[in-house]
Amino acid sequence: MAADSTEPQPTGAPPAEGAATTPAGATTTEPPKKFPKGVVLGKDGKPCRSCTSFASWAAQTKSSLKASAAPPPQPKDCPPDVEALGRSTWTLLHSIAATYPPAPTPREQADLTSFMRLFSKLYPCWVCAEDFQRYMEKREVRAQSRDAFGTWLCEAHNEVNRKLGKPEFDCGRWEERWRTGWKDGSCD
Ligand SMILES: Cc1cc2nc3c(=O)[nH]c(=O)nc-3n(C[C@H](O)[C@H](O)[C@H](O)COP(=O)(O)OP(=O)(O)OC[C@H]3O[C@@H](n4cnc5c(N)ncnc54)[C@H](O)[C@@H]3O)c2cc1C
Numbered sequence: 001m002a003a004d005s006t007e008p009q010p011t012g013a014p015p016a017e018g019a020a021t022t023p024a025g026a027t028t029t030e031p032p033k034k035f036p037k038g039v040v041l042g043k044d045g046k047p048c049r050s051c052t053s054f055a056s057w058a059a060q061t062k063s064s065l066k067a068s069a070a071p072p073p074q075p076k077d078c079p080p081d082v083e084a085l086g087r088s089t090w091t092l093l094h095s096i097a098a099t100y101p102p103a104p105t106p107r108e109q110a111d112l113t114s115f116m117r118l119f120s121k122l123y124p125c126w127v128c129a130e131d132f133q134r135y136m137e138k139r140e141v142r143a144q145s146r147d148a149f150g151t152w153l154c155e156a157h158n159e160v161n162r163k164l165g166k167p168e169f170d171c172g173r174w175e176e177r178w179r180t181g182w183k184d185g186s187c188d
Helices: 054-061 082-099 106-122 126-138 148-163 170-178
Strands: none
Touching: 082 106, 082 148, 082 170, 106 126, 126 148, 148 170
């Protein structure tokens, strides 16, 4: 929601212009502040770096930056913004799918299911985490096999892609992308 408003705002989607997103029920004793477009607030009411793109982050930290100015390139050794965190996390999750057994034991299935449940609670971008938890309530993790989990994860990733207006990935090719490399040999 807007930093100076009490109206809730849909989570996950980039906040409206001139608005910041705050967690539901967050309280702060400080007077409301205006934040540039896209800045998401954390549970403490302060800007949340891992929920915000670097361009929006830089716009609120560097007062000389105009909203219309081209975003500066992000240095490699800064704390991750929402995109860098997302890319690294998807790499980890799809790689877990790629190395998950084709025929897991009941213990392995239980471990994967509890890992995903905890992951969805601990993900540092809270708006992303809340949407992902909601997704997992509707679509239970499928841990019965490598292919079942890899496809479930690909569909979950596509749900986020759709929300962000990104192209959907062909889930028939998740293993090529994350385990075997493309059939044309370009990863060999
Ligand atoms: C659980 C989770 C929730 C997120 N929620 C939000 C959110 O609410 N708001 C937000 O702004 N950002 C969110 N993100 C981050 C977002 O998904 C992207 O990671 C980020 O925008 C960077 O996108 P990207 O275009 O570099 O590619 P990414 O989406 O990070 O994908 C990385 C690579 O994975 C491959 N890929 C793409 N789609 C699929 C798929 N369906 N299956 C398999 N492989 C695929 C492609 O090769 C792509 O280059 C979330 C990330 C995670 C892990």
